[in-house]
Amino acid sequence: MPPEPRIRVHDDVRAALAAGRPVVALESTIISHGLPRPDNLAVARDIEATVRRRGAIPATVGMVGGALVVGLDDAGLERLAGSDDVVKLSVRDLAVASAAGVDGATTVASTSAVAAAVGIEVFATGGLGGVHRRAAETFDESADLTTLSRTPIVVVCAGVKSILDVGATLERLETLGVGVAGYGTHRFPGFYVTDSGFDLDWRLDSPEQVAAAWRAQRGFGVTGAALVVGNPVPAQAQLDRDLHDRVLADGLEIVERDGVTGKDVTPVLLAHFHEATAGASLATNVRIILANADLAARIAAALADAS
Structure with a gap:
């Protein structure tokens, strides 16, 4: 019989975890599905370099030829960035995709689950998935939310994409017991824009304070959920608010007109944002993920220093 499949952990990541040094998990869907070539x-590479500059080890998660890898090497990054055949993988897809021997990119849900499984405690992403508009009719809700309810990891993000139902997403996170705090703010970030329009109960103002909150959560042992840290894009770097609102409204009309549903909605709307803003949304997206990688690395370092 063939050997049981195992998660392959890159030597640098494995050594850092064993030594208690800071490690930051990174998703791979931004490489394969979130950004156009050759920018992706x-x-x-810039995201990983940002993590390294803060003294942490980047661990980009993905699947190469059916092998689930934590800490893709540069050849792996190139492979996922350069192919049209990379499959988007949530948690439920991992086993079947491995058996099929495919190349796959991990979502927020699957990256969180895999990272936590190997002992990584901090994950940087752009934005979470969430409850889709009209979910009361379609039941369309990202697996990110339920996965984070049972996955112990700190997730640094810029909120959820404004194409989603932000208020309903926050309600679901509360119901699922997932902690949410703003970084330097009591307002939930709106991904492309600084403020989504929704208040938060909690605010954390430094990597050390985030690390202290996470140590308390681990120590209490009363929940196995994630802690979401909403890191807003600076006001001077956000997408113009009027442009954002106009493009979003137009995009939602396109989705309705063309009958786009399910997992196809997000890529269609993001492609519309990129085209309709003449690339401005892409530039904001890149600023977001780099800023989140930087903060995640500082949080990971604060956790390592306190260990």
Whole structure:
């Protein structure tokens, strides 16, 4: 019989975890599905370099030829960035995709689950998935939310994409017991824009304070859920608010007109944002993920220093 499949952990990541040094998990869907070529590969490398500059080890998660890898090497990044055949993988897809021997990119849900499984405690992403508009009719809700309810990891993000139902997403996170705090703010970030319009109960103002909150959560042992840290894009770097609102409204009309549903909604709307803003949304997206990688690395370092 063939050997049981195992998660392959890159030597640098394994050594850092064993030594208690800071490690930051990174998703791979931004490489394969979130950014256009050739920007996707360059940005993937920049994200990893940002983590390294803060003294942490980047661990980009993905699947190469059916092998689930934590800490893709540069050849792996190139492979996922350069192919049209990379499959988007949530948690439920991992086993079947491995058996099929495919190349796959991990979502927020699957990256969180895999990272936590190997002992990584901090994950940087752009934005979470969430409850879709009209979910009361379609039941369309990202697996990110339920996965985070049972996955112990700190997730640094810029909120959820404004194409989603932000208020309903926050309600679901509360119901699922997932902690949410703003970084330097009591307002939930709106991904492309600084403020989504929704208040938060909690605010954390430094990497050390985030690390202290996470140590308390681990120590109490009363929940196995994630802690979401909403890191807003600076006001001077956000997408113009009027442009954002106009493009979003137009995009929602396109989705309705063309009958786009399910997992196809997000890529269609993001492609519309990129085209309708003449690339401004892409530039904001890149600023977001780099800022989140930087903060995640500082949080990971604060956790390591306190260990």
